[in-house]
Amino acid sequence: MSQVPVTVLTGYLGAGKTTLLNRILTENHGKRYAVIVNEFGEIGIDNDLVVDTDEEVFEMNNGCICCTVRGDLIRILGGLMKRREKFDAILIETTGLADPSPVVQTFFVDEDVKEKTRLDSITTVVDAKHIAQRLRESNEAVEQIAFADQILLNKTDLVTAEELANVEKIIRSLNPLAPIHRTERCSIELDKVLGRKAFDLAHALELKPHLLDGDEHDHEHESGIVSVSLSSAMPLDGDKVTAWLRSLLTERGQNILRTKGILDVKNRDERLVFQAVHMVMEGDFQSAWKPDEKRYSRIVFIGRDLDEAELQRGFSACVA
């Protein structure tokens, strides 16, 4: 049986997550969603497929200090699989204050979860009016944006065009990869939000970070979260680059939230596609470069206190 797609919905309190969830649960879009929520009362819907849970973040005894998983999700996803035929996909709402890493790591670390489900995307709902202040007050609000595969920039009707442009700039400084969808009352075609395949390596054929223009490049957010984008037109040595990434993520994985890359490896016709969440990395050779395609390697790191010069040195040393 195929793996069930799972969308993780994050966002600070009041950003509009509940509005979006209610839309997904009530609109006639031809798909059935099982929804795992934390604040049951907020969803005014009596539905067999809404499951209430308490977030239980557990440390794994596997020698990886930052490796935490959501024990409650492992149990609930296992339970939902017993009535697998009742729904097409799963949505997980995290509390406004949640750090997204344990949720995401659950999908990479637990064998049962990996067998039955696949992470489709981390979608973060952001309130255009209040996000700037939230980001100053809350580390979690920063991480929710840094982790996102896509961002719903909501309540755009409550701010001026100038404020909106400024908010987008802040978001871009934290996460240059995630597409931003501007919405009012979370009004967006749901198939733009769901079914993103953001973690599907076969789907990741290009990596186009939205980099800020020249002089703004060094304006790092006060949270210390930055992104570093590296590229090389020279083919890389496959063994060297793998070894470098492994040791880098082992040593610095606590500060590196997400990494994505598409690499041109010497003597290989296929591109090496990889991604990582903190220390947990997965990669694979995917579709071949086309004959007329410009072959080059690109890696984007999103993390805290990243040393761009050091990363560049490590990366350059991997050229074959």
Next chain:
Amino acid sequence: MSEPRLTNGRSWRFDAPVVACAYDINGIGAFALGDGTLRVFAADQPPKTINVHRGAILALSAHPEGGFLTGGDDGRLVHTSVGEPPREIYVHKSRWIENVAVSSESGLIACTSGKTAIIFQGDQATEFTHATTATGIAFDPNKGRRLAVSHYNGASLWWAKSATHEPRVLGWKGSHLSISWSPDGRFLISSMQENALHGWRVEDAADMRMSGYPAKVKSLAWDRRGRALFTSGSSRVVGWTFTGRNGPMGREPVEIGPDRDGIVQVVAAHPELDLIAAGTSDGAVWFEWIGEPGANFAMLNGAKITTLNFSPDGAHLAIGSEDGFAALVQAA
């Protein structure tokens, strides 16, 4: 979907996953399904469908008074006797009942609901609350008046009589997913998130680690004399010796059965003979005599096996699988 190959038995295909199987005190069997039904079977008749839960059944046990005790994701704990309408014992909407336990010695029954374990005695329900979710429960095998509850960072032992006393806590860092007493009540064994078992000697809380599994250990079966524990979680069945004061400490486990690609999911021990049955992730079921290498296959090419139960007289083995395939085969 290819049909599994079955030797020597009857089979059915239900339209929901088989979650569990149990035989009640009168020898009547039941499969519990993901669609909330029990499929009750006796002798040579086809199984009878009883609608019990609104969603999936998550836990099943024989009720000490006959019939079956089930917990569901509709938040209900239900007693179903054949020929009578199902009777709801407890309900907490929006909280799943993920575990049930019974004691034939004391007649007590229990379930978990989130962080709470609840013991029922007559009309009285007593709640025992933990800091994290109660992931497994089991009554002590001697008098059945003490309940062990597994949770994050260890297990708690409660006396059924009162919820006011402090539990005895057996600590061990990490996520414990289920709990089982040795049949003599000397040891408690939990299965852990990290593909390992943890054990405590109840007398002095001495720790035991049983590790090296390639997968999570989801099924434990004590042999009929209580001298060994047979476990899933590897390509073969892994058996630990529990004779002597130290149990498995300092001893190598034994491995039973064929070394195949699939991982053993469920283990069952015969009630009267030295016979082990195992079901695998790739839909095989085999028997092997303890100490006599050489397996007999009862089934091949099915879906992941979810439950295996010998009938109380040891004549049959009930098999359930993830795709709704169920069978009754002759044991050995």
